[in-house]
Amino acid sequence: MIRLLKIELSKILPYSTFWVLSGITFGIYFFFLLIGSQINFNFDGIDINVYFRFPTVWQTIAYYSSWFNLLLVLLVIILIGNEFNFKTFRQNSIDGLSRQELFISKLLLITLFAFVAFIISFFSALIIGITYSNNVGSDYILHEIYFVFVFFIQSIGFMSIAFLISLLLKNIAASVVVFIGAYIFELIIRAFFAIMSISWGQYLPFKVLSNLCDAPSLNKMLTNPMLKESIANATSTAQASGQFTDVNFGVNMVLSLSYIAVFLYFSYLILKKKDL
Amino acid sequence: MEVLRIEDVSKRYGNTQAVNRFSLKINKGNIYGILGPNGSGKTTILAVILGIIKQDSGFFQWYNTKKNSTTKKLGALLETPNFYSYLSLEKNLKIVADIKKVDTYSIDEVLEKTGLLERKYSKYYTLSLGMKQRLALASVLLGDPEILILDEPTNGLDPEGIADVREMILNQAKSGKTIILASHILTEVQKTCTHVAILRKGRILQSGEINSLIKSKNTIVVSSDENEKLFDLLTRSGLYEKVEIINNEISIDLKENSEAKDVNEFAFKHNIILTKFEAYKKSLETEFLRMMKSS
CATH class of the missing domain: 3.30.70.100 (Alpha-Beta Plaits)
Structure with a gap:
């Protein structure tokens, strides 16, 4: 495993595109995080800073970070596309990597990317939380910390879709277009299902994965009890009328893990069966 | 000792029969030329025995075992040199060495053998076609494999380079290595090989020792x-x-x-x-x- 990861790292660490993309993304990530955390609305009954305090900060950062999954997806598509472009998948196999090892090496890379993204999110949330929170007791800090772990799984999920598409199409530009196209296609399907009052749209892969790191509830920033109650009532009325349905978090997690397993399994099958 | 046995291997791409019931036995120490015009199926049959593409029917065996257990004994160049264009020669060969699980100190040795030591730190994309071909040969030699599979190894080389490759092949053969060489250059095969299989449209027309093939006066x-x-x-x-x-x-x-x-x-x-x-x-x-x- 370490050997395979070492081989992968020796391919990407000297790759300037990797550093440029990462640099731009981290720059944008920290820039907006800094700007966002400085915003201080002071309306009566609304406290926006609650999103930067423990425990909500974990969910805020996980949700914010989830937008940057697009970079991870792009990186996976570029790196796998390169292997086909340079015919190095083929050469690696000739030189002695089995198809299983080729698969594992890319899976390790995906896990590593997700882990780095998780670490960045974790420390961003921790630092912002400590800065804005008055109560920094360990129980209070750790409450809702699971959101950043869920972000880790979400990243793997989106990258596993990118992995599968890249192996199928073997072309960077086509894979990017198909990934975005699949996302838009799913949006259309969901809209169609919603019009037809079919709840299945909630179980489609992009939606299931996106649901993992949902935005923190607007209710959290409301300090006025009356306002809070009226929003809660409006939400429950909408749910009762079937305008939107919330999938239980546990069910969503099981579905996400199932989708990841399916995408990775098909990726493995493609690598194993198809000509390189 | 039998190194490779291919039995009735066929491969079709759409309507094109690339390889048609190809059978061949190669013994240790043979320099086996696979000769045929462009599109005769030479590269396809090599890709099949390297496990890069799957045959539709038939089978092949290395040393009477499955391919995976013999990959360390193989060094192969298939069609074009395949490397990461943004990496230096040294870093490209380091990846090959890590895959083959061989010590990286031999990188300098193979670069020296192929006349590329001076360009060790150059990026791959800066090399000429001939140099890329030499680098591919360097990566084939890395780890001192027992079997060399070379598909058009002199592509893009100048006359001096072609002579060097020929000499390299003969030197490797002298040390008991088995070499499978696909080419459409007849003189190259005649000067280097002990055996030959002549292909046309994926089918073997004739195979055997070169001397017996051209024995009549x-x-x-x-x-x-x-x-x-x-x-x-x-x-x-x-x-x-x-x-x-x-x-x-x-x-x-x-x-x-x-x-x-x-x-x-x-x-x-x-x-x-x-x-x-x-x-x-x-x-x-x-x-x-x-x-x-x-x-």
């Missing part, structure tokens, strides 16, 4: 106004190794003890006037071209 090509009668007489006489009609001409392979003038005398004795009489020293080239025409 001469080939005579004749024609007359009475070709059919002459062909019949020559065939029935039993005096010649092989008699066949190719493109309205009669090709005659002479036996060891017969001479070209015997054919002329034979025709004269049977009152047939020859309108064409050409004698060829048999080479792999003439044999190859003859097979291509007759098939």
Whole structure:
């Protein structure tokens, strides 16, 4: 495993595109995080800073970070596309990597990317939380910390879709277009299902994965009890009328893990069966 | 000792039969040339035995075992050199060394052998076609494999480079290595190989030792106004190794003890006037071209 990861790292660490993309993304990530955390609305009954305090900060950062999954997806598509472009998948196999090892090496890379993204999110949330929170007791800090772990799984999920598409199409530009196209296609399907009052749209892969790191509830920033109650009532009325349905978090997690397993399994099958 | 056995391997791409019931046995120490025109299936059969593409039918065996257990013994160059264009030569070979699980100190050694040591830190994309080909050969040699599989190894090389590669192949063969060399350059195969398989449209036309393939001394090509009668007489006489009609001409392979003038005398004795009489020293080239025409 370490050997395979070492081989992968020796391919990407000297790759300037990797550093440029990462640099731009981290720059944008920290820039907006800094700007966002400085915003201080002071309306009566609304406290926006609650999103930067423990425990909500974990969910805020996980949700914010989830937008940057697009970079991870792009990186996976570029790196796998390169292997086909340079015919190095083929050469690696000739030189002695089995198809299983080729698969594992890319899976390790995906896990590593997700882990780095998780670490960045974790420390961003921790630092912002400590800065804005008055109560920094360990129980209070750790409450809702699971959101950043869920972000880790979400990243793997989106990258596993990118992995599968890249192996199928073997072309960077086509894979990017198909990934975005699949996302838009799913949006259309969901809209169609919603019009037809079919709840299945909630179980489609992009939606299931996106649901993992949902935005923190607007209710959290409301300090006025009356306002809070009226929003809660409006939400429950909408749910009762079937305008939107919330999938239980546990069910969503099981579905996400199932989708990841399916995408990775098909990726493995493609690598194993198809000509390189 | 049998290194590779291929039995009835076929591979089809859409409507094109790339390889058609290909069978071959290669023994240790053989330098086996796979000869054929472009599109004859040479690269496909090599890709199959390297596990890069899956055959539709048939099977192959390395050392009577599954391929995966022999990959460390293989060094292969298939079609074009395949490397990461943004990496230096050294870093590209480091990846190959890590995959082959060999020490990286041998990188300098193979770069030296292929005349690329000075360009060790150059990026791959800055190399000329010939240098890229040399780097591919360097990566093949990394880890001192027992079997070398080379697909058109002299592509893009200058005459000096071609001679170097030929010498390298012969040196490797001297140390007991088995070499499989696919090429459409006849002289290259004749000068380097001990055995040859001639392919056309994915099918083997002939295979075996090169010496036995071109053992008969001469080939005579004749024609007359009475070709059919002459062909019949020559065939029935039993005096010649092989008699066949190719493109309205009669090709005659002479036996060891017969001479070209015997054919002329034979025709004269049977009152047939020859309108064409050409004698060829048999080479792999003439044999190859003859097979291509007759098939």
